[in-house]
Amino acid sequence: MQGRKKVVRELLFDPEIEKTAKANRKAARLARQAARLASGIQETSKGESSSSHTSDDETESMAGVDPPPRRTLGDYGQAANGQNANLGFQPANPVSFDIKNTVLNALKENQYSGAESECPNIHLAHFYEACGYADPPNISESDKRLRLFKLSLTGRAKDWIDTLPSGTITSWDELELKFRERYFPIHKFLERRNDITNFEQGDSESLYDAWEKFKLCLKKCPKHGLDNHAQMQHFTQGLRAQTRMLLDASAGGSLKNKDESEARELVEAMAHNDYRVQNDRGAKKKAGMLELDTQTALLAQSQLMNTQMAAMFRASNVPI
Structure with missing residues (x-):
């Protein structure tokens, strides 16, 4: 027991221990709030730094480019930069060539409007004929027709072709098919x-x-x-x-x-x-036409009877 040493710790006596404990708790709470506040400031600083970098990059990428013009509500639907908002139908690969007056006159002479009284197939026949008057150098027949077809339309038919999305038609066969589907469907x-x-x-x-x-x-x-x-x-x-009787008589x-x-x-x-x-x-008049048909029918019947009798006589070797 003699080798052991007693360690005696001196304890301090605090006559206001409750007050001290309360102060210690308050100090710890303030320390924690300060730590959280310091952490929030650091994150905010990082975000602002990142935002400033992005802004700088955007500023650099926009260097030398004029900002878009200011547009008011009164500008709604107006063309920008003096360009037309809708140029109408355009094929995928449009071509350009001079159109002679003879071709223009032929196209406008038989324009198709889409009315019920008009026939789309007859219009196409007239269109092919008008295209025959144009022979631009180094232009295929398909591209030529794609260039000229819109000029052969008017009214609602011209409005229809302008509803086709530009750049989607690559050949005349495609455009002709869409035209027939629109104006010559299966029931017609x-x-x-x-x-x-x-x-x-x-x-x-x-x-x-x-x-x-x-x-x-x-x-x-x-x-x-x-x-x-x-x-x-x-x-x-x-x-x-x-009429059939007349044709039979003429046919022998x-x-x-x-x-x-x-x-x-x-x-x-x-x-x-x-x-x-x-x-x-x-x-001719209607009454006269009926009278002529009657006379023609009688004449045809007489000719037919004579032809049949002649055939019978020849078959029986009886002289006529």
Whole structure:
């Protein structure tokens, strides 16, 4: 026990220990608040430093560039920098060439407005014809048509083509397809094809007028899918009995014995003669036309009977 040393710690006596403890707690609380405040100031300083760097970078990137002009609410819808807000339809690769007056006149003579009374297929036929007058050097046929087609439109049809997004049409085939989809949809195609397959000659319509009307039906629906033989069948079956009788007599007995080309040549020849007779006699009246049809039918019937009798006599070797 003698080797151990007693350590005696001297304790200080504090007569106001509660007051001292309260002061110590307050000092600790203030120290913690000071630490949090110092930490917030440091983070704020870092953020401001980063923001200042970004601002400097933006300032440097905008060096030498004029700021955009101030626009007020009254400027809404107005063009900026003197440029047109909408230039209308433009193909993906527009070309430029001089357009002759003959081409412009041909295009404007047959402009298409999209009205129900107009035929888009006939318009395309006129457009192709007008394009034939233009032959710019080093310009493809597709680019030429893309350049000229808008000039052949007017009214609502011209408004329609301007709704097509510029730079999306790369060839004339694409634009023609969109034009047909808009103005010659499937229901109109079926109507025009039905005009061919169910063709009928009018009561007071001559052979010439009926033939011209039928050919116009073919032009209004060029992709009808009917060959020449089917076309002639639909036409002849739609003729009145008197007209078919006349054609049979002129064919030497029956038009059914002729092939397609022979029947077409016969119809063309008789329609031409009919047109010439109409012009020689001047303007026709409805009553006169009916009278002429009756006389023509009687004449055709007489010719047919004579032809049949002659054939019978030849077959029986009886001299006529």
